[in-house]
Amino acid sequence: MTEHDVAMTCATCQSSIDRCEFCEESVCRSPICYHCVAEALGEALAHPHTHGG
């Protein structure tokens, strides 16, 4: 097994990721996926407004 075979899991949603999307490292003590980091930092829309516009 090489270092490229190491599987990472998002510490928040447990999805499988290649690297931590916050620090961009493939070795991280609390890896996080793109979706979860965006949500944690308020970059994703927390409460969708469904009004079609």
Place this chain on the structure above:
Amino acid sequence: MFDYEDGKLDWLAAGLPSEGTNAQRPRAGDVARKDVPTCRLDERLGDVMDRTREAGWDACVVLNEERVVFGLLRSKELEASPDLRIEEAMRPGPSTFRPFVSIEEMAAFMMEHDLESSPITTSDGRLVGLLRREDAAKAASELHEREHHSNGGRT
């Protein structure tokens, strides 16, 4: 009647002014250093490293003509062979964060992930500045102090 479809997040992501209770709290875009050294893809690492160190920095942001972030040279990348071209030496496509992100959240994440600096960009990828971990931690701690005092010491 007009519909600003991209809405408030687009406005804040562009670093434009806002009003409201959050406007008084520092955000990533307010604390990010606007004087961070920048360079182009076709420059030589040795020249960029000299310029960066002379300016007292240990990081340099790689931009194109439109100031869109292409890469980042943190201390580790700056120490590579001086003959490399920037595009060979840089960390390409670094994670970037928007100017409206709360400084407390950024500071907590940067400490937890031991990340020395993060480029802050607008939604179209243009550089706002470089947020350094120590600046984020200091601003978050000052904000905490200020709010603690304004609450009369209550937590």
Place this chain on the structure above:
Amino acid sequence: MPRPIDRHEVRRLVDGGAQLVDVLPANEYEEDHLPGAINMPLRRLEKEARSALDPGRPVVVYCSDSA
């Protein structure tokens, strides 16, 4: 039907006297809103628009994003 515009056009229209209407819930408006915007959550928009807005000036509405 409202015409979609981008932030550059928002700035141009507001500089020319347009009225900005934030249709988000009041708590989100209180946290952050565009300079000079008034808050009129969607459920109140139809009822209050006539009395709160000047019909002689353009109106720009916005929410959080296009989602």
